[in-house]
Amino acid sequence: MADRTLTILIHVAAAGIAAALPAPLSAEPQDDEAPAIVVTGNGLPDTPATPAYDTQVLDRERLVATGSGRIEDALAAVAGFQQFRRSDSRSSNPSAQGVTLRALGGNATSRAQLLLDGVPMSDPFFGYIPFSAIAPERLASARVTRGGGSGPFGAGALAGTIELSSADAQTLGPLGGQALVNDRGETETSIAMAPRLGAGFAVLSGRWDRGDGFVTTPASQQVPATARAAYDAWSIQARGVAPLGPNVELQARALAYRDERTLRFDGADSSTAGQDASVRVVGRGSWQFDGLAYIQARNFTNVVVSSTSFRPVLDQRNTPATGLGGKLEVRPPTGDSNVLRIGMDYRKASGQLYEDAINAGTGTVTQRRDAGGANTDLGFFAENDLSVGSVTLTGGLRADRYTIRDGFYRARNSAGMTLVEERYPDRAGWQTSLRAGAVLRAGAGLRLRAAAYTGLRLPTLNELYRPFTVFPVTTQANAGLRPERLKGFEAGIDFSPAANIDLSFTAFDNTVERAIANVTIGPNLRQRRNIDAIEARGIEANAGLTIGPIRFDGALAYTRAQARGSGAAAALDGNRPAQTPRLFAGGTLAWRPSERTLLALTLRHVGAQFEDDLETDRLTGATTVDAFARVPVDRRIAFIVRGENLADSAIVTRNQGGSIDLGAPRTVWAGLEIAL
Incomplete structure (x- = not known):
């Protein structure tokens, strides 16, 4: 099914390219000058109804001008954005880096599509x-749309969509890079080459981050086995964009990366690795189209160390996984006041884990476990925007055929004798999702909008088949999990009375039915289960103000979220979902007296939240101050200084029965940026 569907996508895309390409040219030129061919490296333009949904765009400057230099730090400027844990991608377990929006969290899997x-x-x-x-310096922009989506890959956009766009050659320049070091001796190095090749361009970039890290454990809980959160991560990306005709361009991208980390104790090492490749063809003629095919090879390893004996008790030695998919979107000519999008997409996720249970006393393997499966989703979507005077109406429908199959769990003893052999029944079904919205341009910079939507997310292979332990708590998998379902609506006001003022306000009500949560079922024992729902109601506000060289950007999110549970999950009914703060507020004040000079100060507050579903372990609120400065030395070299958590606030990222982890302390970076 996977190969057949991907073949269909490629053939349909090829047919669209052939139809969009111009007729063959004769030997004699017909005009004195050939039409200019311009490639952008982007997808199709936004539709007229894009503002109907709660959308925020971060430009390149806001992505790179952060205290940490991390993409997750830049995205944290968006009201409602959160990771499962507060720690960044240097000091957390990689499997905890799920992202969501609007306090719809609850476990470490992403409910937002990135x-x-x-x-x-x-x-x-x-x-x-x-x-x-994902290096911020490679990017041109990030657009965050909060709320469900019914367009391409909408089956994963339960809480919203985060769309990152790579920078082009003009933005990056022929050759550039930077090198920084912090006060702990950790380093960050990046380089990018972006030559123009005829009418197209290529980009080759690399980044390497390494360091011994900081101690995440409070001083009162440190033991001889306590280790720094050391990290060593590199990534290389190659991207090429070339014209296939005046209105058609080919985009290709390859990414390879590896990330190694240590968390909490000596020997508690984890790693992730990946190799991604994609090909995209975009047509911007009268018949617009966007065809995409991609493949991903990923892996994860992790060693769990006992919090009492401080010896390895579990070696998750190999977790190979493959992502395969593609999409085709077509926009036929339907008139100046109408935009119609129709298309299909496909995604297959398959993987398997191999892990060894270890006797902490003897160091011998007691069990060898193997589990895995495959999930697929084939989606068909259509959306139409109609503009009538100052009003734009939009409506979209999506139908998904999903499968959950080939699931199994197997355990053997050290002698190879089978202890457990489970095969789970294959499942399949259809789910429909829809969304509708309206935008009224009321004049004088005032825009009123409203939208309603539904959405879908399949349980991941991890949630279905992989148990895990974060001592002293064990969380069991659940092969019977059902897909999550979102229902939501929102209304908002955007006000921009002048070019230098942008204000927006949104009120929303979102409910995730059959939400997958880590449910406590015994002492130090949880299981992933579908609870009745997670309900989130709240407001989001953004403000942007420019006065000469000074710019202020602020964001606020206040959410009342509740978990609904019955039966075995009745104890969590009415509680706030795990890892979801009630309040987020932040702002950045920037001064840019010249094109290359930038000074920025960022203040953020994240409210208190709970580690678990029963609200027994509290994570206190945290207020942080970050800074960024770029001062040119000459036209090619600039001096950079960055500061993270300058007030040295205690950021509690984990609390399990009083066992605490902390986020990054005060950290100062300095280095040079070179642009040739």
Whole structure:
């Protein structure tokens, strides 16, 4: 089914390219000058109804001008954005890097869809985002749409969509890079070459981050086995964009990365690795189209160390996973006041884990476990935007055929004798999702909008088949999990009375039915289960103000979220979902007296939240201050200084029965940026 569907996508895309290409040219030129061919490296333009949904765009400057230099730090400026844990991609377990929006969290899997140049970036097995492989300096912008989506890859956009776009050659320049070191001796190095090749361009970039890290354990809980959160991560990306005709361009991208980390104790090492490749063809003629095919090979390893004996008790030695998919979107000519999008997409996620249970006393293997399966989703979507005077109406429908199959779990003893052999029945079904919205341009910079939507997310292979332990708590998998379902609506106001003022306000009500949560079922024992729902109601506000060289950007999110449970999950009914703060507020004040000079100060507050579903372990609120400065030395070299958590606030990232982990302390970076 996977190969057949991907073949269909490629053939349909090829047919669209052939139809969009101009007729063959004769030997004699027909005009004195050939038409200029311009490639952008982007996808199709936004539709007129894009503002109907709660959308925020971060430009390149806001992505790179952060205290940490991490993409997750830049995205944290968006009201409602959160990771499962507060720690960044240097000091957390990679499998905890799930992202969501609007306090719809609850476990470590992403409920928001993150796309890089149109390609879903979530790990095929776990659903986390490999943030360390996404370098902000490679990007041109990030657009965050909160709320469900019915367009391409909408089956993963339960809480919203984060669309990252790579920078082009003009933005990056022929050759550039930077090198920084912090006060702990850790380093960050990146380089990018972006030559123009005829009418197209190529980009080759690399980044390497390494360091001994900081101690995540509070001083009162440190033991001889306590280790620094050391990290060593590199990534290389190659991207090419070339014209196939005046209105058609080919985009290709390859990404390879590896990330190694240590968390909490000596020997508690984890690693992630990936190799991604994608090909995209975009047509911008009268018949617009966007065809994409991609493949991803990922892996994860992790050693669990006992919090009492401080010896390895589990070696998750190999977790190979493959993501395979593609899409085709077509926009036929339907008149100046109408935009119609129709298309299909496909995604297959398959993977398998291999792990060894170890006797902490003797160091011998007691069990060898193997589990895995495959999930597929084939989606068909259509959406139409109609503009009538100052009003734009939009409506979209999506139908998904999903399968959950080939699931198994097997355990053997050290002698190879089978202890457990389970095969889970294959499942399949259809789910429909829809969304509708309206935008009224009321004049004087005032825009009123409203939208309603539904959405879908399949349980990941990790949630279905992989148990895990974060001592002293064990969380069991659940092969019977059902897909999550979102229902939501929102209304908002955007006000921009002048070019230098942007204000927006949104009120929303979102409910995830059959939400997958880690449910406590015994002392130090949880299981992933479908609870009745997670309900989230709240407000989001953004403000942007420019006065000469000074710019202020602020964001606020206040959410009342509740978990609904019955039966075995009745104890969590009415509680706030795990890992979801009630309040987020932040702002950045920037001064840019010249094109290359930038000074920025960022203040953020994240409210208190709970580690678990029963609200027994509390994570206190945290307020942080970050800074960024870029001062040119000459026209090619600039001096950079960055500061993380300058007030040295205690950021509690984990609390399990009083066992605490902390986020990054005060850290100062300095280095040079070179642009040739």
